[in-house]
Amino acid sequence: MRASFFTLGCKVNQYETQILKQMFSAEGYDIVEFGEQAEVCVVNSCTVTDTGDKKTRQALRRAKRENPGAVVALCGCMPQAFPNLCDELPEAQVITGSYNRKGLLDAVKLSLATGERVIDITPHQRGEGFERMRAKAFDEHTRAFVKIEDGCERYCSYCIIPTARGPVRSKPIEELQTELRELAAQGFKEAVLVGINLSCYGKDLGLRLLDAVKAAAAIPGIERIRLGSLEPELLTYEDIKALASLPQFCPQFHLSLQSGCDETLKRMNRHYTAAEYMKIVKMIRSVFKNSAITTDIMVGFPGETDAEFEASLAFFKSVGFAKAHVFAYSPRAGTKAALLNEQVKKSIKEQRSHRMLTAAEQAREQFLWSQTGIIVPVLFETSENGLNSGYTMNYTPVHVACSENLQGTIRQVRLTGAAEDACVGQLV
Template identity: 60%
Template sequence: MRIAFATLGCKVNQYETENLTELFLRDGFDVVEPQEEADVYVVNSCTVTSSGDKKSRQLLRRLKKQNPAAKIALTGCFPQAFPDAAGQIPEADIITGSYNRKGLLQAVKKALATGERVIDITPHHRKEAFEEMSVRGLRGRTRAFMKIEDGCERYCSYCIIPTARGPIRSKPLEDIRTELMSLVENGYKEVVLVGINLSSYGKDLGLRLIDAVKLACSVEGLQRVRLGSLEPELLSDKDLAQMAELPHFCPQFHLSLQSGCDKTLKAMNRHYDCAEYRRIVNKIREVFQNPSITTDIMVGFPGETEEDFVESMAFAQEIGLAKTHVFAYSRREGTAAANRTDQVPKPVKEERSRRMIEATNRTRDAFLGSQIGKVEEVLLETTRDHLGYEGFTKNYTPIAVDCDDALCGSIIKVKITAVLGDRCVGVLI
């Protein structure tokens, strides 16, 4: 029996797809690529934006057209948040949510055995535990992602994720250690700890994120520990000081900004202001050597005026971000912001996106330029082009290095000599 997986959305979704892949492999399924012929296709969905739902629908239609006889499964955040809408999609023969991932296997087997449509979406509840799952690695990737937290209780006014993902749940420390040791045994030198609200790790266990970071950095053979996206105000000065003392910790901080305007941050129900964000960034740069700050910025939030936007853009330039994901606000049914009457017109959002991208590209160029002349350790990927193999430094600067094929997957010392486009170029030391 052949099965194919297609993943939309975040690194947590990618991790969960790998977990599902291994689950089906153990049950005797053969895993193939989505473009190949299969008996079952699984779409692991994202519902952060309405365009995410649209992508899921389009993918389901394409897969059904590609192989009408196959069973098509829709799983993940979209059906969990909007079960009625998901249930009305005719191409979906099997529908499960983001909770009880392991239940997908039985749902698929039932649909194959009976030919019936199967809908099994388990509701989240306040006292649910972290769902036990692990992976041996991510196929085709030099670094592994490891999910250590699920759920969010922040209730930002634009975000449906608390509905889609439920309350905060954390992976126990011993389970983290066991999985990390397995990843090291499978040859991984770098692991990225990820979660839906990673900064809240441990809230349900009487622990904190720093506990997981310290444990990960103590695992023998693991040479790099990196963090996924973080809520900035949940990083204390003490946490940062302890992280700075860990040799294997990577000083790249993806601090979710969303807006550089205090008025907009308050309307978004974010839990910090620009002054606090600035203080945290300054503290990171004080205690770490050559760190990078990356972020997400939304433009066109309801009520955002031209003055608010200019203020946000100026703040982003002041911070000197190493890389920024800029995106326009998307109205999300079921959130407080969707009900506001002061929605920003689409052409205005598109124009602001262009300007914000131009501004943050300049800070990106400045950051890359500041790396010239430095000698850094680079984890080489398996992707090669005319400049050589690409790799990443501890602060996640992309470097192209001309070197021997045998060094792929290795950590090597490189002197950064130039900037070319959106990456640096270096020579092997």
Template identity: 50%
Template sequence: MKVRFLTLGCKVNQYETEAMRERLEGRGFAAAGDNEPADVLIVNSCTVTAQSDQKARQALRRLKRQNPDAVTVLTGCWPQAFPHEAEKLMEADIILGNSKRGELADRIMEYLSTKQRIVDVAPRTKGEPFEPMSVRGLSGHTRAFLKIEDGCERYCAYCIIPYARGHVRSKPMGDIRAEVAGLSERGYKEVVLTGINLPAYGQDLGITLCDAVEAACSVEGISRVRLGSLEPERLTPEVIERMKRQDKLCPQFHLSLQSGCDATLRRMHRHYTSAEYMRIVEELRAAFPNCAVTTDVMTGFPGETEGEFMESLDFCKRVGFAKVHVFAYSRRPGTVADRAPDQVSNAVKERRSRVLSEAMEASRLSFLRSQVGRTEQVLIEREAGPGIWEGLTANYTPVQVEAPGELGGQMMRVRIKEVRDNCCFGEKSLDFHG
């Protein structure tokens, strides 16, 4: 049988889709080609915003129209967080919560046998184990994502994810080493450690994220280990000091900020102040020369005044981020913030997003210009044009270089010469090696 996946949301979802795909292949299923009808359609959903839920509905309905005889499956965070809402989507023949993914092949066969709709979403429970899961790679990517942590216990005022993902669970260290070794054997040079609340890794095992980093870095053949999005408050001086000893750890840290205003951070139920955040940034920059600090910033959180927005804007300018993902607050039913007073109008949120984005583009340009003159190892990811290859440095700077041949997935030393169109351009260094 032919299967087609559609993945919505984060890198963790991408990893989980790949794991489901490989499990199905082991049971005799095969991936449907781009122009080939599918027998089974699977939507791995996200539920970060109400718009995410709507995207899942629209996607499943569209796929069903295109493949009317196919078995349709809805899984992921939306049915886990809102099972009763997801159950109303009658285009879904099978609805599985996150904890039921391992039963996917059996449930498909059950549906084919009985033609009876299946809805199975078990509530999250404290103490549930980390779901055994591994991948051989990630289709279409030169970097391999590796999920090592699941769950979150922070309960930020705007976020539904703790309800979809449950309590913190961590991948055992031996499993991390084995999976990274397998990825290395298949030619991957960089692995990205991901999780729902990555810095919480190990709190259920009596270890820390540093242990996972060291395990991944110890694998021969892996040149780089990169960290996914990080909540900042667990990056203590001791953690930073321990991580800096790992030469393979990429000096790029995506520290989720959300707001540079302390009053807004308190309403968000974030667990740090702007001063504490700045201290962490300074310590990272001292430990990792030429590191890139990137972030997410929200505008228009309930109660955000113009003065609070300007405080957040000023803080972001002072940090000097390498890149910022700016987004307007989106109401998420089921969260504290959705019921909060003083909701900000869409027009105000959009205006503030534009102002912040423009300021952060200037910060981005300043960072890229600071890379000119440096010679860096670039992991080539794709051909950007005839004979023009694009990749990323260890600190996540995008670099394009003119070079002959098929270079995807290879490492190249590049001297950065200039910045154009939000990208660095350089020339191949003489000591190129793949």
């Protein structure tokens, strides 16, 4: 039998799809590309925005249309956050949530055996543990994404994720190290530690994120360690100094900003001010010689006035980000922000998005050109038609024209210029 998978959303979702592929493969399934003929089609959903829900519905309809006789299964954040939508998703013959991944395989087996529709969404509850899972391979050949944390308890006013993902829980250190040893043995040189609220790693175990990074750094063969998105106010100066002492640590910090205006941040229920965010950025730059600060920033949050937007834009420009994801606020059912009055008009959000995107593009170009003239180690991930591409420690993409296949190697490169959202360089 064959099974195909379609994944929406974050790196955590992608990691979990990898786990599902392994589970189905161990049961004798051949894993094929989504769109190919298969007896089971799995859609792993994201529900951060309404757009994610729409894409999930589209994927379900596509799977049923292209494989009318298949069992179409839906899992992930959308059904976990909104179990009441199950009746509106007739294409999905099996529906599970964002917890109990093994439950999906069991539900599919039951549906295949009986022909019945199976809905099995395990509710999140206080005290639940980290679901044991260990990735054995990835589509990428040099970088492994490793989920070490799940859940969020921050309750930002615009975000449904605490409902979809439940309380904070963390992967035990021993399990993390076992997973990394196996991945290193396969030739993976870089580990990216990811989570739903990564900064809260260890809260349930009496540990901290720094403990996970140190544990990863102790694994022979793992030459680089990178972190996923972080809540800025949970990063201390002591943490930054400790991370700098680890030669494997990559100085790229994705610090989610959301807004550069204090009044907007309060309505978002974020737990820092713009000044506190800038203090953290300066601490990082004082410790790491050539760090990259990346971020997410939202425009058009309910109640955002022209003055608040201008304050946010000015702050954004003052930071000097290496890269930014800009997006307009969209109401999310089940969140406090969706109930707020003073929703910003679509036309105004579009105007503000354009201005913020322009600032982000300018910041990106300035950052890339600031990298030129230096010599840095690059981990090459692809090699095609004489063009080798990879990333520096601070996650600057680099292209090197070279007839040699450099995939999977770390080589010293002199960065000589920038073009098309990347630096170009020459082997030293």
